[in-house]
Every structure is written in C-alpha cells, then in structure tokens.
Amino acid sequence: MEKTIIESGGDNKASVATMAESLKARFPEKLRTAELAVLAIQPGHRVFLGTACATPCALVNALENLDKPPPDIELVHFITTNAIPHDNAGRAITKYRHRSFFVSSDVRASIEQGLAEYVPIQISHVPGLMSQGMLPIDVAMIQVSPPDAFGFVSLGVSVDVVATAVTVAQFVIAEVNPNMPRTEGDTTLNVEEIDILVPVSTPVTEYVHAPVTEQVVQQIARYIAGIIDDGSTLQIGLGRIPNEALRYLSKRRNLGIHSDLITDSILPLLKKGILTGQNKSHAKGKIVASFALGSRALYDVLDGNARFSFHPITWVADVVPGTGLTRVGNTLNLSSVPLSALATTGTANAGAYLTGAGVWTPLALPSDFILVQFGPSTARAAGTGDFPTAFYVGRAFTATSIVYQFDTADASGSTTVLVQRNGSTVTGSSLTVASTDQADGTATDAARTAAINQSFAVGDRINLDITAVGTTPGNGLRAWILGTWN
Secondary structure, rough: OOOEEEOOOOOOOHHHHHHHHHHHHHHHOEEOOOOHHHHHHOOEEEEEEEOOOOHHHHHHHHHHHHHHHHHHEEEEOOOOOOOOOOOOOOOOOOEEEEEEOOOOOOOHHHHOOOOEOOOOOOOHHHHHHOOOOOOOOOEEEEEEOOOOOEEEOOOEEEEEHHHHHHHHEEEEEEEEOOOOOOOOOOOOOEHHOOEEEEEOOOOEEEEOOOOOOOHHHHHHHHHHHHHHOOOOEEEOOHHHHHHHHEEEEOOOOOEEOOEEEEEHHHHHHHHHHOOOOOOOOOOOOEEOOOOOEEEEEHHHHHHHOEEEOOOOOOHHHHHOOOOOOOOOOOEEOOOOOOOHHOOOOOOOHHHHHOOOOOOOOOOOOOOOOOEEEEEEOEEOOOOOOOOOOEEEEEOOOEEEEHHHHHHHHEEEEEEEEEEEEEEEEEEOOOEEEHHHHOOOOOHHHHHHHEEEEEEEEEOOOOEEEEEEEEEOOOOOOOEEEEEEEE
16 A cells, blocks of 8 residues: 555644643543553553554554563554554564554565564454454554543544454553544444553644556546446545546546545545435445545544444445345445455455455355465575464465465575465475476476365464575565465
8 A cells, every 4th residue: 555654733732731631630540651551461462453543653662662572462453554663774673473454564574574474354354353252352552532521532533443352352552642533423432441541642643645647547547437427336445546536536426435444535525515425325425434544634524524424344344135235335346456466465345345245254256366475585495484474364265276486596406385274284285396497487387386175264374384495595485375265
C-alpha cells in the first residue's frame, strides 16, 4: 500500500491537559503514563495492537524502550503505523516477535528479516479466530476518543478487528486522544471495560496517497469508473487504483458506500451530494465502513457525523443469505490486490466482496490459487533458521504442486529445498534443483516443480527448509503453492 504518512492536528497541549485532569477526576484508579502502563505486559503475553491510524504509538514506543523487555512477547496486528522501529538503513530493530495479517510498509522489513510472520487470512475471519480461542489475546493496546458524560469512548477510525480484540482480551490498555473523532455506529466502549487509560498528545496519524502521475494507472482508473452505474454501491479497496477511480465518478448519481475501508477519496463525492446511498439494500442512506485511512479533513467530517456508520469487520462483510443482505446493492469491488500478491501485501478483505460472503463461508474462488512463502533476499544456507519466515493457514486447502523460485543461482552444484508443515516435511515437497535450473529464464518451471497431493488444515504452520546448497550459494527462495480450497 503506497502512501505518505504525516502527523497533524496542531497544538493540542491545552486540550490534552484538560482531558487528563478530567480523567484524573473521574477515573483516578485507571490513569497511567505509557511507561507505567506497559509494565502490565508479562512474559509470554500475546499483545494485540490497534489498526492503522489508530495504532497506539505511545504505548508501542514505551514497550520497545523498556530496559528489560519481557521475553516471549508476540505482537499481533492488521495494518499498523510506526509499530515497528527501523534503523537508518530501513532494517527493523524491534525487540519483539510480530504476527501480521497484512504486509504493509511498516512490517515488510521485519518479515524479510525473519522477525515477523505474515498470516494470509481474510481479515473478516480474524475475529472468529479470537472469539473461538484459536487466537487468544492477553492484552489489547488501542487508541480511543475521550469518554463522554456517560463514560463511553469511541473506537474512532478503527473498529475493524479491534472491537473483538477488546472483548476477548484479558487486559485492555487505551490511549485516550482528544484528536480521535467520535465515529457513529457500533463504535462505543465503556471505560469500565478498559483497565488502563493513557492520555496522549500525539495527533491522529494521517495516510495520504501521493498524486498519481502514471498514465497507465490513470487509464485503468478511468476504465473502472466507466463501468460504474448510477445507484451502485461501492466497496473501496486498498491501493492507488481504487482511490484514483473515485475521481472519475463526479457525474454519477446516488452512489452508496458499504466498505471495510474509506479514505479521503470519498470527500469530493460527498461534497457534491453524490453519495446518497438511496439505492442501497442495507443501511440505506448510510456510508458504512469498518476503518478509515485518511487526512485530518476526513477525520473532521467523520466526527459525530450520523451519515457515517462504523461497524466491526464481521458485520460489514456479512453479506450471506439470511441476514437481509444477500449482496451489497450493485457492489463493484475496487480492489487492486491480486491473489498472487499475498507475500507482498495481503488480501485484506477483498475475498468477502468478490464472492458476496464474508463470515466463515466457503469462497467461490478459481480452482487454482497461489500462496507465496518467502524468505529474506540473502545468501541461502542450509537450515530452517536461515529462512524462518512462515505463515499460518487461514483456510483449509489441498496443494497439488509447489514451484520453487530462486532470486539468483548458485555458482555451481545444486540446492535441495522442501516445505515443512508444523515442523515436519511435507511428503513430496523435497526437490534438488541444479544451479543451471535455478535462475528464471534458464529453464522451465518443471525443473523447479514438486508434485504433491497434500491437504492443509486451518492453523497449520508452513515454512521453507534448505537441506543442502551449492558452491557460492545464490540469494533468496520462494515457494509458490498451487492447489484448491477445501
């Protein structure tokens, strides 16, 4: 996801001081600094981090800056902002293990370095893993708005999987930010459900897509816009193309939004009165979303605006028969994330809208698909430890073949590679590839393909292993796993 991340919000020291005094008067037993709050995290804890613009950066920084970091901590998250520190060379220097459901720019380096694991799962399935105990959460660290007179805070621009995480977590720590908009919908949380409140002065982070200059992107966006009719309901995907496409809808009428994500790209259409939602089959007249990535201009529009209705990702993606919503109007999925891009980005929730079913429902995907397992682009060496990056299966499938790909070839000799499932070799996956067959363009895929017929279950951990390398080993290793969903 390409974007520019900036901080905004102006001088809010006075409002923070006022808010802190109010919190101290109303909830003195819950008030802590970020440095004291993170001391509640104990060895072995799995810690959930709030999403994107609502990433609790002050808490994450305090956790990274502990003199004695607790061991065996795992940080779990969807899209994050500044959750992982980097050095001047761009290498991740986090003290903790991360598990991410999306490969954003914030986590890419840590995955390549083997410090994080990417789980290729439809994001609307994550709450189910949490609530059914397959992904237990010990501590949830989130960012919220200040409480109202009745003690209710708003989850603001990030409801998505956060709503479930705070419900299942044993302990909840919340940054309270006066710059966080109070969004309408199913977004509130009572202070009694929060264990520690941390006042912060950090402005809400903004995501701003850089202007599109490439003619090919503009042309694709115009093509997409050209097939959108008046009265259509739109789901907006991540990336430049779907956001650019909205620029060309200024002459449409009565468009609706039912989307996991909204961005600044909706603002011009909203201002022109195009987003009426009058033809929607569900939440008529409402702009439905689960999280927002945008600028202060978007946040100001969202604040207390009943036109918008934010909900957990499971609710937004639940378009299965029997719920009163068999489809999202004339939904067109404006997503630029292909199934073959799992290793570099993630599917987010595109599959739910491609099929019209988002909650634990079999997907009508093509008969073949590709999962990408990858390691760092460094010199290959024998041993799993050199390629520790793994993913956990989010949906059962049967693999029929594995195609291995090498960034560069060994100087001579051969490399033997295989795939492991839960620490054991997958039958038929071991393959010895001669150096002359390793480089793309020098041989057909047949020389790098292992035929298998193996079923994988939800929760299986898949990783690569190298058992032998050639002389002067080359760099990089990937495995393209082809098969069918069960």
